[in-house]
Structure formats: C-alpha cells, structure tokens
Amino acid sequence: MLERIIIAGAGGQGSVLLGKLMALTAMDIFPHITFFPAYGAEVRGGASHCQVVMSSTEIASPCAEQADALILMNQHDAAGFVAQLAPKGLAVVNSSLCHIRQVPRGRRLVSIPASAMADQLGSPRSANIVMLGALLRHKPLFSMAAAEQTIRKLPSGAPGMLEINLRALQAGHQAAG
Amino acid sequence: MTGNEALAEGAIRAGCQCYFGYPITPQNELTAYMSAQMPARGRVFIQSESELAAISMVFGAAAAGARAMTTSSSPGISLMQEGLSYLAGARLPAVVVNVQRGGPGLGSIDPAQGDYFQSVKSGGHGDYHMIVLAPTSVQEMHDLTIHAFRLADCYRVPVMVLADGRIGQMMEPIRLHEGPPPPAPRKPWALTGAAGRDPNCVRSLLVGEGELEQHNYVLQDCYRHIRRKEIMYHEKCVSDCETLLVAWGTCARLARGVVDLARAKGKRVGLLQPTTLWPFPEQRLRRLAARVKNLLVVEMNCGQMLEDVQRLAEGRAPVHFKGYPGGRVPTETEILRAVMALRPPRSVPRRKTGKRK
CATH class of the missing domain: 3.40.50.970 (Thiamin diphosphate (ThDP)-binding fold, Pyr/PP domains)
Structure with missing residues (x-):
C-alpha cells in the first residue's frame, strides 16, 4: 500500500506541522514513512509545502511525483499541485483562501472554508487541523482517535489551544460530509 | 525523527x-x-x-x-x-x-x-x-x-x-x-595534565x-x-546488470527506486552506492566497469564523483552523467528517462580474419 500526500500553503499556516503530525500518527500503521518539508527562508509568508509518503514497502524516493492526497491551504501554485494529483486522488481545498473549483477527471475534490471555520472556533491557526479532519472523512489513513492522540502530544502553545484544535478536527470531519 | x-x-x-x-x-x-x-x-x-x-x-x-x-x-x-x-x-x-x-x-x-x-x-x-x-x-x-x-x-x-x-x-x-x-x-598523546609524566605536545x-x-x-x-x-558500499541488482548506476547520498536513494522502475521495463540496471566516498570503493568499481555496457553517474552537482568514476573505469565502459546543480533534487522519472535512453556502446568493428588454410 502506498499513500503519497502533499500539503501546500503559506509559511505560518501550519502545512509542515500538519505533515509532521500525519507522519507521526501513521507510524503505528505503516512500516515505512518519509516526511520532508520545503520552505523558503521566511518564517512567515512565502510558499511552504511538505510531502508525506506512507508505504508498506521500502520507500526509495521521498519525493512524490504524484499525490494520492493533496491538501491546499492557499492559492499559491494550487494549479501546479492539482496537476500532480494521481488518478483517483483526493484534493482537499481550503476554500477560504484557495479558489480551485474543479480537478481533472477521475480525481475527487472536497472544499471546505477551513480558515473561516478555524476563525469561528477562536484560532485561525487551527485551519490546518480542520483540513486534517476533512481529509480523514474521505481518506481514513488512520482513525480520528489516533489523530486526536497525536494532537494531544503537540506542544501546548497558547492556553486553550488544545481544545480548539480538537474541536477543529471534529468540525472539519463533519463539514466534509 | x-x-x-x-x-x-x-x-x-x-x-x-x-x-x-x-x-x-x-x-x-x-x-x-x-x-x-x-x-x-x-x-x-x-x-x-x-x-x-x-x-x-x-x-x-x-x-x-x-x-x-x-x-x-x-x-x-x-x-x-x-x-x-x-x-x-x-x-x-x-x-x-x-x-x-x-x-x-x-x-x-x-x-x-x-x-x-x-x-x-x-x-x-x-x-x-x-x-x-x-x-x-x-x-x-x-x-x-x-x-x-x-x-x-x-x-x-x-x-x-x-x-x-x-x-x-x-x-x-x-x-x-x-x-x-x-x-x-587509550589516548596517551592527549593533553590531560602532565602530572607524573612528561608533557605531551x-x-x-x-x-x-x-x-x-x-x-x-x-x-x-x-x-x-x-x-x-574501511571501504563501505551498498549494491543493488549488480549481478546481471548491463547499466550500472553510481550515486551517493540522496541521489543513491533515488537511484534505488530507478533500478526497480527500469527493471520493470525490462532494462538490466544495477546500482553501486559508495557509503565511504573516501576511501572510494575503487576496486569494486573497476571490476564492475569491466563487465557492464554503460555507467551512469547521477549527482546533484555538475560532475564531481563523476571524475573519480571516469578515472577508475579507465575506458572499460562509457561513463555517462546526469547532474542537477544549484539545489535541485531530481525526480525518479528524470533519472529513469536518462537510463532508458542509454544504448549499448557501438563496439569497434573487428577486422575480419580469414581462416588459415
């Protein structure tokens, strides 16, 4: 089994963190996992993306040329990433900041206003977790409970952040139904 | 991690x-x-x-x-x-x-x-x-x-x-x-305080x-x-290979995938992956170069280990190169394309010698 996931966004949107979170959670399920980030020199802003490859056999190349799942946090180079979607691939799009409305034939598209939803929950930074919830609804790489467990292990950050993130996960999961 | x-x-x-x-x-x-x-x-x-x-x-x-x-x-x-x-x-x-x-x-x-x-x-x-x-x-x-x-x-x-x-x-x-x-x-040469012994330098x-x-x-x-x-290296599918990839680090990892992809397409490809770049696996490379048809060096530079491979192949087989400088990581597909494009070298036509009567 092979799952290649690309998460793309702007620096500060938590794309790289989300990739790490997914890699850590999947470690109990897949024997081989690679994760690698690609970001510019900026701490905030600028393009930032990462790739997670989960496989039942040895992973030669950690760079996925095609994606079985794509999470688009913003518009930057969105069309380029969509072109990388493998047949039957799934694109989850943050419609608050990304205007992709269709994907090539044979691929699936799930749109949710993740940034707006995260804003309502009290933390715009949790948009990445909303997206994870939506992805898991359509591509259960691992259980929601497993995702929750990893989120609980994240550095706590601001007070109340953990609760918001847990709600964001559920909200994304429900909204993507 | x-x-x-x-x-x-x-x-x-x-x-x-x-x-x-x-x-x-x-x-x-x-x-x-x-x-x-x-x-x-x-x-x-x-x-x-x-x-x-x-x-x-x-x-x-x-x-x-x-x-x-x-x-x-x-x-x-x-x-x-x-x-x-x-x-x-x-x-x-x-x-x-x-x-x-x-x-x-x-x-x-x-x-x-x-x-x-x-x-x-x-x-x-x-x-x-x-x-x-x-x-x-x-x-x-x-x-x-x-x-x-x-x-x-x-x-x-x-x-x-x-x-x-x-x-x-x-x-x-x-x-x-x-x-x-x-x-x-033991490090008898180390500067550990000269009490009871002559000073080290x-x-x-x-x-x-x-x-x-x-x-x-x-x-x-x-x-x-x-x-x-202390020479260390890894090999993949070299026993019957006609094309030998030579790569290190990230490129070697990509090349491992390329070997599988090329073999799936019927091309007999192998990989020599030096773990010690110095000392280089010189003898091993010489031996392999003597029995393959092509060598392909893949690096994320404009041809550095290439020079060592050329030196060691000593013309036994043509050495090709695929390089990606300036911070670009190639894809498996790019390397595979280079592998598939390789043809057996044209052999030097031997002069026909008639049977002695």
Whole structure:
C-alpha cells in the first residue's frame, strides 16, 4: 500500500506541522514513512509545502511525483499541485483562501472554508487541523482517535489551544460530509 | 525523527562529550537538538561565535582527549577548512558534519551535493585526507555518525559525515542504537595534565630537519591502512546488470527506486552506492566497469564523483552523467528517462580474419 500526500500553503499556516503530525500518527500503521518539508527562508509568508509518503514497502524516493492526497491551504501554485494529483486522488481545498473549483477527471475534490471555520472556533491557526479532519472523512489513513492522540502530544502553545484544535478536527470531519 | 536529529542523537549515543556549532540552514535542527540534549546529559554545548571558532574548539577538545563534534552546512564548512587541515596535521580525531546546501557562495538553503570535491580531495591545505561517509536515510544518519566516532578515534583522523538538506530535514522512523558507545582507545598523546609524566605536545608545526617529511609518511601510512580496511558500499541488482548506476547520498536513494522502475521495463540496471566516498570503493568499481555496457553517474552537482568514476573505469565502459546543480533534487522519472535512453556502446568493428588454410 502506498499513500503519497502533499500539503501546500503559506509559511505560518501550519502545512509542515500538519505533515509532521500525519507522519507521526501513521507510524503505528505503516512500516515505512518519509516526511520532508520545503520552505523558503521566511518564517512567515512565502510558499511552504511538505510531502508525506506512507508505504508498506521500502520507500526509495521521498519525493512524490504524484499525490494520492493533496491538501491546499492557499492559492499559491494550487494549479501546479492539482496537476500532480494521481488518478483517483483526493484534493482537499481550503476554500477560504484557495479558489480551485474543479480537478481533472477521475480525481475527487472536497472544499471546505477551513480558515473561516478555524476563525469561528477562536484560532485561525487551527485551519490546518480542520483540513486534517476533512481529509480523514474521505481518506481514513488512520482513525480520528489516533489523530486526536497525536494532537494531544503537540506542544501546548497558547492556553486553550488544545481544545480548539480538537474541536477543529471534529468540525472539519463533519463539514466534509 | 528528522535526519538532523537522528544524527545528533547518534553522536550523543556514540559518547560525544563536546559539541560546538554555529547555526545554519539546513542543519539547524541538529544544533537545536544538541543545545537541549547535551547540557541535560551533563556534556558540553557551546554555540560558538563563528564556524572558525567552532572548529578551533573542536581542535582544543580533541587535543584534550574528548570526543568532539561540530556541524554546519556548505558555506560554514568552507570557513572550517583551515581547522580541518590543522586537525589532520595534528592527528586529532574529530567528527565534522556537512549537511550540504546549494552553492557556490551563500547559494541557497536547498539540498545539494556540490561539496564532494571539497570533502574527498581535502579542502584545506596539505597532503591529508578525511574519511567521508555519505548517509542515504535517516537511519544511516544515526548509524554512520556512531561509526564516524569509532573511525576517528581508531585512526586519529577527522571524519566527515557528508549529508544534504534533503536527508537532514526528512523525517523517517528509525531504530536508535541501544548498545554502548564505540570503545574509546587509550589516548596517551592527549593533553590531560602532565602530572607524573612528561608533557605531551599536540601540534602541526614541524620545522625540524626532515621532521615534516617523516610526519607526512606517517599520515600516508595511516591513509593506506584506512583504504585497505574501511571501504563501505551498498549494491543493488549488480549481478546481471548491463547499466550500472553510481550515486551517493540522496541521489543513491533515488537511484534505488530507478533500478526497480527500469527493471520493470525490462532494462538490466544495477546500482553501486559508495557509503565511504573516501576511501572510494575503487576496486569494486573497476571490476564492475569491466563487465557492464554503460555507467551512469547521477549527482546533484555538475560532475564531481563523476571524475573519480571516469578515472577508475579507465575506458572499460562509457561513463555517462546526469547532474542537477544549484539545489535541485531530481525526480525518479528524470533519472529513469536518462537510463532508458542509454544504448549499448557501438563496439569497434573487428577486422575480419580469414581462416588459415
């Protein structure tokens, strides 16, 4: 089994963190996992993306040329990433900041206003977790409970952040139904 | 764990007592990990004021008999060349890590393999060598670092772990070394306080009549010994291959995938992946070059290990090259295309000789 996931966004949107979170959670399920980030020199802003490859056999190349799942946090180079979607691939799009409305034939598209939803929950930074919830609804790489467990292990950050993130996960999961 | 963190944890488990470093992307996770872990385990961590200071601190710690390490990325390693030459001249064991990025100059923070020449041909002045180890995975970042400390102490040479930004920042699950650190040999030459014995002297300035010449012969003897004993490499599908890929580090990892893809298309492809770039697996390459139809060297530079492969192939088979400079990581598809485009070399037509009657 092979799952290649690309998460793309702007620096500060938590794309790289989300990739790490997914890699850590999947470690109990897949024997081989690679994760690698690609970001510019900026701490905030600028393009930032990462790739997670989960496989039942040895992973030669950690760079996925095609994606079985794509999470688009913003518009930057969105069309380029969509072109990388493998047949039957799934694109989850943050419609608050990304205007992709269709994907090539044979691929699936799930749109949710993740940034707006995260804003309502009290933390715009949790948009990445909303997206994870939506992805898991359509591509259960691992259980929601497993995702929750990893989120609980994240550095706590601001007070109340953990609760918001847990709600964001559920909200994304429900909204993507 | 990221490759950088796995390397750092490897150093700690190898008994590294002193770490000195100056931050630079793409190896910052390494320095950050050491800054938290070394003091917590009662060892020395110093964020130096520069790379020059870091390598000089390594010199000092190594002279005092400690297991010491510094890490940096390409521009920082350039700054350390003087210190590396001094370490080699003074016969001091040390581990130096280069998580390469694009160059020349400040270049970029993207992964690259442009420092092969600098590492294996000794970038500092004088006739010296470092042992150079090239990891291809997060696990190897961990394991080869432990091995590097063993080699450094065993031969009293600086050992370089030559990684790149891709392997440094990549995360993979790994198995951590659980055993004891590599045994530390006695260091009767170390500056440990001269109470009850004659003072030791660690230096690389040898101005007595013929002294430096003799010292160089000692170094060369040591390098010969390393060449005989310490060559490491991996192979994949070489027994029946017609095309031999030669690649190291990140490119070797990509090449492993390409071997499978090309074989699925019916092309008999194999891979030689040197783990020690110095000493290079020379004999092995010569032997393989004598029985394949084509060699293809793949690197993230404009042709550096290529020159060693050409030298060793000695015209037995044509050596082709695919290079990606300036921080670009190729895809498997690109390399596969280059492999599939190779044709058996046209053989020189032999003059027909009629049967003697």
